[in-house]
Amino acid sequence: MSLFDKFEKNAALLDQLSAAGKNPFTxxxxxxxxxxxxxxxxRETVLAGTHNYLGQTFEPRAIxxxxxxxxxxxxxxxxxxxANGTFAGHTKLERDIADFLSMKNCVVFSTGYAANLGAIAGxxxxxxxxxxxDADCHACIYDGCQLSGAETVRFRHNDPESLDKRLSRLDPKYNGKLVCIEGMYSMYGDIAPVKEFVEVAHKHGAHLLVDEAHSFGVYGETGKGVSEAEGVMDKIDFYTGTFSKALASIGGFMASNHPEAEYIRFASNPYRFTASPSPSTIASAGAALANISENPAIREKLWENARRLHGAFVQFGLRLAAKPAxxxxVLLPTREDAFDAWxxxxxxGVYVNMAIPPGTPGKESLLRLAVSSAHTNEDIDRLVAAYGALAEAFPSARVDGAA
Structure with missing residues (x-):
């Protein structure tokens, strides 16, 4: 027996895909x-799988x-x-994020993953x-639960009634109750009914954490996320996010109106025992935040591109996972279809993400396109043409031809 025996199945699949030129992981x-x-x-390729939602990676101000x-x-x-890893830039960015979100405090972590891991475990x-x-929460939320060692209860995806039932049945021995959801879920692009979850959680005396990693800067009148779009920014207890999507850097944060949330700095191992983000990544994230805050047209362009693509895909009859986002x-019945379609x-000349079970909800395989405000009209035309050809070549990707 060996530590590496568990890799044999995956290794065989990856070798097979590499030989056929279909390995998306390389x-x-x-x-x-x-x-x-x-x-x-x-070959020059259109990038449509980078989560560079607001196109800030080459923003001159951030550079x-x-x-x-x-x-x-x-x-x-x-x-x-x-220790020695808090510079003036870190504390300034914390103040700027708190101000942007209209929250009292903010704690910056080294990654978005560490923000959820550290907040939950702390x-x-x-x-x-x-x-x-929520059953469809990201792996970092699951890992935060595991690191905490606390009892973990799953409820059905985007189902406040399911949460209500589980909270009603909890053993009264529990002192604190934390509910974790996401704003926009990264696999399907569907959004949570945050307002309903707030009501259910607070009815049972639970705190609500909303991970807005993929919706920060994107949803809401001013880009504060799905929580803003649903009018409950002042009611959620903890807001987590990342710099690696809309802010095109690396790092993460937890914001809150609870003064006690500041004590997470002394209770969270992923915060206390990880080197802090580099000055350059903090500075670029701060500049990107200022740019998108001052220029709502960037977010408007993102939604223009998203609606155009989604509308075209509907016309092609593709099996789509959610509303425009x-x-x-695009859903596919088998992983073989997904590898071939990718x-x-x-x-x-188009790069998108491919995802297969168990990393996806249910048993679906999918091709995930991430729209950017930086996609030009020419980029969008190329994406539309490529997906139109996909719809013709892969009947299993269409509603009328799915297996």
Whole structure:
């Protein structure tokens, strides 16, 4: 027996896919040409799987801020936030995010993954508390529950009634109750009924954490997320997000109106024992935040692109997972179909994400397209043409031809 025996099945599949040129996990961006273009295997390709929702990766203001931070503060902090790793830029960005969200405090983590991991494990006690999570929550939320050691209860995806039943049946021994949902779910692009979840959670004395990683900067009148769009920004207890989507950097955060939330800095191992984000990534995230805050037209362009693509895909008869959103997923019945369809699009000069079970809800395989405000009309035309060809070549991707 070996530690590596568990990899044999996956290794065989990956070797088979690589031999056939269908392995989506080995793609290399050989040369990045801009926010929506890169060279893959020597060919200029439209990028539609990068989560660069607001096109900030090449924003001049963000690049200039990153360069200035490198010159002023160096390449890294070489320490955690509670040691030597808190620079002026970290505390400024925390204030700026809190102000943007109209919340009292904000704690910056090294990644979005660490923000959820650290918030859940920091707030929840293994001996006294319980966590209730939407079944489709991201792996970092599941891992946060596991790290906390607390009892974890799943409820049906986007189903407040299911949550209500589970909260009603909880053993009264639990002192604290934390409910975790997401704003927009990254696999299908569907959004949560946050207002209903707030009402259910608070009715039972539970706190609500909303992960707006994929909806920050995108939803709501001012880009505060699905919670803003549903009018409950002042009612949610904890708001988590990432810099790696709309802010085109790396890092994450937890914001709250509860003054006690600040104590997470002393209770969360992923915060206390991880080196803090580099000055340049903090500076670029801050500049991107300022840019999208001051320019709502960026968000408007994203939605224009998303609606145009979604409308075209509906016309093609493709099996779509959700209503128009910055994530548009086409459902396929088998993983073999997904591998083949992903390769087909890459051959058309289009890069999207491919996802298969168990990393997807249910047993669906899918192709996930992430729309960007930086996609030009030419980019959108190429995406429409590629998906039109996909609809012709893969009947299983269509509503009328699905297996």
């Amino acid at each position: 793609v290399v961006m050989e040369e990045v040409l801009g926010p929506t273009r890169a060279k893959i295997k020597g 200039a801020a990153a360069k200035e931070a490198l010159d002023h503060d160096g390449t890294g902090t070489t320490g955690s936030r509670v 707030f929840v006690d293994r001996n006294e508390d319980v966590v209730l999570i 910055p994530v548009i997923s 390769r087909f699009l890459l051959d058309q």
